[in-house]
Amino acid sequence: MTASCIKLENLLIYRNLLNDSLVKSIQSLGTQEAACNQYATGARLIEWAEANGMTGNIPENYLLCLLGCDENVFSSIAGKAGARAGNSLAKAVAHDIVILKALLKDDLATRFGDEVKAVIDSYLPASEIQGKKPDRFRNLALLRDLFLDVSKNHTPEEVVNALSQYYNRYGCGRLAGYGAFKWDSQRRELVGIEHTDPVQLGDIVGYEYQKAELVRNTEAFMSGKPANNVLLVGARGTGKSSSVKAVVNRYFDKGLRIIEISKADFKQIPEIMTVLRQWGKKFILFIDDLSFEEYEAEYKILKSLIDGGVEVRPENVLIYATSNRRNLVKETWDDRDGSELHRQDTVNEKISLADRFGVTLFYTLPNQEEYFKIVEEIARKSSICLTSAELRSEALRWEMSHSGRSGRIAKQFIDYLAGNIAN
Incomplete structure (x- = not known):
């Protein structure tokens, strides 16, 4: 299916894509009249990539994220406990998968001129350089495998089954990708927390x-x-x-x-x-x-x-x-x-x-020996190069000048040491 033959208007289930302004802009770049919009569209894609820490081909990532979050009749049913799409609904989704796979394999970045394509085809956001990973789209690789891995070349039916499991595990709409939420009492709805504590x-x-x-x-x-x-x-x-x-x-x-x-x-x-x-x-x-x-x-x-x-x-x-x-x-x-x-x-x-x-x-609060063990373990993970005796001596001083012993106090002490070493 060539780029000119790919018609999103023929979608049955994923029709929310037709209302997305960025998708409309990318689609329109296939026409000569809209070629002048490539810079405005490219600028919006770059803003989105920076906001979400997206690496690589931005147009592909954007479309995959829309698919992963899309709230439609199929994803809503798949996201409910014990629910499963019937054969008729599965056929409708498979019909859409053919269109969407063709669109993604078309390499959306090629719709832009060489100047813009050089930037958005292999993008590296500031958050990636700083080692900060966004929480919401942590499962993008799973969707990329389903739609773009030519070595596996999943059939539409296989993609439908995998997507059903994906929505059941990760949710759709407001729930998609988030691991933590808070309740917004004004809007009376759940709101996803973008960056959560990665503690293990x-x-x-x-x-x-x-x-x-x-x-x-x-x-x-x-x-x-x-x-x-x-x-x-x-x-x-x-x-x-x-x-x-x-x-x-x-x-x-x-x-x-x-x-x-x-x-x-x-x-x-x-x-x-x-x-x-x-x-x-x-x-x-x-x-x-x-x-x-x-x-x-x-x-x-x-x-x-x-x-x-x-x-x-x-x-x-x-x-x-x-x-x-x-x-x-x-x-x-x-x-x-x-x-x-x-x-x-x-x-x-x-x-x-x-x-x-x-x-x-x-x-309960740790006794002194337990406190020292906590300090030594956190120091080891933080690569603090002090002997056990030195570490215990400094930890004791820190404890006496603060509010007793606890894991939090131990972590604060190690952060203090790490900060001094860094300086």
Whole structure:
């Protein structure tokens, strides 16, 4: 199929491409009248490549990203749990694949003049030079393999099956490619977080039991087995939040996503659950630094959601929360010694939220020897060339001038050393 014969107007499923202004501009470059627009189109492609850290052939990457994110009847069905496109829909998608593969194999960069083509055909963005990788389009290589690998030459039917698995694993539309989200209470929708913490479980030194238990519970959840909501309790800087983010990073490729919500979002939790219930992904609803003052009643919403409400929590959602205190609702001596006739009821009410988490993991402060081990391990990964004795001596000084011992304090100490060495 030659460039002149490729008609996107014949698409059945991926018709959103027809409304994309950049695709229109690239398509129009095939005509002599629109040749003068190549510089404006090239400039927009360069802006997009820089914003998203795209390396290589920019027009190809742009079109592949559109395909990977496109929200249409096929990708929406494929993205839902247990859903599968019927034979008729699969045939319609296969029809579109023929057109799209022909368009991509046409080498879109050749539609530009030599001057512009020399730039956009093999582009190297500043983010690539700096070693910063964007999160959202980390799976572009999979799409490139499906559409452009001539050595494999996938049939349209093979591409349809692979795309179905792709959308089921990575989502489409607003969910596509993102590993983490936050809730926008104004627009009342999920918003993808572009750059997330890449922390891995191996980066957290110590707390082996806690990490193993978090992995066990998460794997059960991912396998469709019974799993518990988890409360991670302990002193600040001990790795509670990092453990949650690390376990989500580990299972991203299996469809696990994280949504961070704040206390201000609690009244909209039922709405959030309605949104999540329709997706085929597994979600961790992450609440960091969870605690309530005695006058705050929002904890009752969370308590009802976890256990006891009329509307049950969706099967594809678990709640992981961190807190610096075991009893999430502040207690006072008046609760125990006050004049209330049934004061034990007040005490039970305030501790009942923490009791609703099936698993509680405690992150205690490290003793001095454990602290030194954390320091030495982080120093090793950071290529700090000090003897063990020197490192321990400096770490002890740092600890005494700061707020005690923790993984966070150890990391700050190593960053300080690395900064001095660099200077």
